[in-house]
Amino acid sequence: MLADTSLTRSTSARANRDVAQTLALLPAGAPIDETVLGAAFVSSPFASFILDGEGQILVCNRRAERLFCPEDVRDTDLLRGMSFAHITALDADDVVPRLREGVVKGKAVFPMRSGTRLQTRAGTLFYMSLLCGADSQTRLYLLTQDQLKATADALCTINAQRIATRDELAHMQSQYFDVHQNMVAMEAFANTASHDLRTPLNTLSGLLHLVNTKFADDLPEKAREYLGYMSRAITQMDEMTSDFLEHARSASAELRTEAIDMKSFLSGVAQEMEPYLAAVDGEISVAGEDFEVLAEPKLLHMLTMNLLTNALKYRHPDRAPILSIRLAKTDGRDILSVRDNGRGFDPTQSAAIFQPFHRLHPDIDGSGVGLATCKEVCRRHGWSITAHSDGTNGAVFGVTIPKDAEMAHPSVMKTDVSKPAKFTT
Numbered sequence: 001m002l003a004d005t006s007l008t009r010s011t012s013a014r015a016n017r018d019v020a021q022t023l024a025l026l027p028a029g030a031p032i033d034e035t036v037l038g039a040a041f042v043s044s045p046f047a048s049f050i051l052d053g054e055g056q057i058l059v060c061n062r063r064a065e066r067l068f069c070p071e072d073v074r075d076t077d078l079l080r081g082m083s084f085a086h087i088t089a090l091d092a093d094d095v096v097p098r099l100r101e102g103v104v105k106g107k108a109v110f111p112m113r114s115g116t117r118l119q120t121r122a123g124t125l126f127y128m129s130l131l132c133g134a135d136s137q138t139r140l141y142l143l144t145q146d147q148l149k150a151t152a153d154a155l156c157t158i159n160a161q162r163i164a165t166r167d168e169l170a171h172m173q174s175q176y177f178d179v180h181q182n183m184v185a186m187e188a189f190a191n192t193a194s195h196d197l198r199t200p201l202n203t204l205s206g207l208l209h210l211v212n213t214k215f216a217d218d219l220p221e222k223a224r225e226y227l228g229y230m231s232r233a234i235t236q237m238d239e240m241t242s243d244f245l246e247h248a249r250s251a252s253a254e255l256r257t258e259a260i261d262m263k264s265f266l267s268g269v270a271q272e273m274e275p276y277l278a279a280v281d282g283e284i285s286v287a288g289e290d291f292e293v294l295a296e297p298k299l300l301h302m303l304t305m306n307l308l309t310n311a312l313k314y315r316h317p318d319r320a321p322i323l324s325i326r327l328a329k330t331d332g333r334d335i336l337s338v339r340d341n342g343r344g345f346d347p348t349q350s351a352a353i354f355q356p357f358h359r360l361h362p363d364i365d366g367s368g369v370g371l372a373t374c375k376e377v378c379r380r381h382g383w384s385i386t387a388h389s390d391g392t393n394g395a396v397f398g399v400t401i402p403k404d405a406e407m408a409h410p411s412v413m414k415t416d417v418s419k420p421a422k423f424t425t
Contacts, residue, residue: 046063046145047061048064048143049079049142050140053139055084055095055096055141056081056084057079060079060080063145064145087112088112088113089113102126102143103130107127107146108143109125110124124145126143126144126146129141129142205238208227212227255299257296259293260295260300261292262291266304269301270284272305273305276309277312277323283321283323285325289327296380300377302377304325306371306373309370311323314342315340315343316341316343322340322341323340324338325337332403333402333403335398335401336399337398337399339395344389345389346391350389354375356369374397385397385399
C-alpha cells in the first residue's frame with residue numbers, strides 16, 4: 001500500500017512538472033491554464049510530444065513514454081531532452097525536414113520504435129501543429145499520435161486473421177468431409193470384400209468337410225495331412241478377414257455415444273469370455289471403483305473384447321490364464337486396466353505393439369491388427385492406451401479416460417446388463 005501511494009505521488013509530481021514545463025514554453029498570455037493543459041496534453045490517452053526546432057523532445061505525456069521510451073533509458077531521464085530521432089528509424093538529419101513538411105501538411109508519418117522490443121513500427125501517423133515559444137520567436141512542434149488509425153490498423157489485422165482462420169476452418173471442414181466420405185467408402189468396401197471373400201472360403205470349407213467325411217478312409221496319410229493344412233489355412237483366412245473388417249469399422253463407424261456404467265458393462269463382457277476361459281481352466285475378475293463414460297457401445301465392446309481375447313491368445317503354456325479387469329478413479333482421469341499372467345512381451349516394444357501387422361509372437365496365429373484396433377477406438381473417443389510388461393510375467397494394458405469424456409446423465413440411455421455375472425467381483 002505504501003509503495004502504491006509513493007508511486008501515485010511520483011506520477012502526480014511528474015504530471016505537475018510536465019504542465020509547468022509546457023506552460024513555460026508557451027507565449028506569455030496564452031489562453032491556456034494548468035487544468036486545460038493537464039487534460040488536453042499531459043493526461044491525454046494519445047501519445048503527444050512538444051519538440052523544439054532541432055527536433056529535441058521538450059516534453060511528452062505518459063502515453064508517449066509507455067509506447068516509445070527505449071529500454072536503455074533510465075526512468076528518471078525518460079524521453080525529455082532526447083532527440084526525436086532516437087525513437088524513430090530515421091537518421092538524425094532527416095527528422096527536422098520531416099517535421100517541417102508535416103507542419104505544412106498537418107500530419108506526418110514516422111517509423112517509430114517500440115519501447116519494449118525496439119522494433120520499427122512502420123507508418124505511425126502523427127497530427128502536427130506549429131507553436132510559438134514564450135519569446136514569440138522560438139518554433140515548437142506539437143505531435144499527437146493518430147490513435148484512431150492505429151486502432152483501425154489493429155482491427156484490420158484482426159479481421160484479416162479472422163478471415164484467414166475462417167478460410168482455414170472451411171478448408172479443414174472440407175478435408176474432414178472428404179476423409180469422412182473416404183472412410184465411409186472404405187467401410188463399404190471392407191464389408192463387400194469381407195462378404196466376397198467369405199463366399200469362396202465357405203465353399204472351400206464345405207468341400208473340405210465333404211472330402212474328409214466321404215473319402216478320408218480312402219486317402220493316404222499324407223493327403224489327409226495336406227487337407228488339415230488347407231482347413232487351418234481357411235480358418236486363418238476367415239479370422240484375418242474378420243479382423244480387417246473390425247479394424248475398418250473402428251476407424252469409420254459413426255460415434256453414437258451413450259452414458260455407460262463401466263462395471264455393469266464389463267460384467268457383461270466378462271460373461272461372454274467365460275466359455276473360452278472354461279475351456280482352458282481360466283479365471284476372470286472385475287473390481288475397482290465404478291464410473292460412467294460417454295462412449296459408443298459397439299466400439300467399447302470391440303475394445304474390451306480385443307484386450308481380453310488378446311490376453312487369452314497369448315497365455316503362458318505352463319499356467320492357467322488369469323485375467324483381471326480393474327477400474328480406478330484418479331484426479332482428472334479414470335483408468336481401465338486389463339492384466340494377465342501370460343507370456344508378456346519385450347518392454348522395448350510397448351509402443352510398436354499397437355502398430356498394424358506388428359506381431360511379437362510369430363509362432364501364434366493372428367493378423368496383428370487387434371491392438372491397432374484398440375488404439376483406433378481409443379483415439380476416436382479421446383482416450384489413450386498403454387501397454388507394460390517385464391517380458392515374462394504377463395502384461396498390463398491401461399486405457400486412460402479424461403474426466404471431460406465422462407457423462408453421467410439420467411436422460412441418457414445406459415447399457416442394460418440384466419443377468420448377473422458368474423465371476424469374481
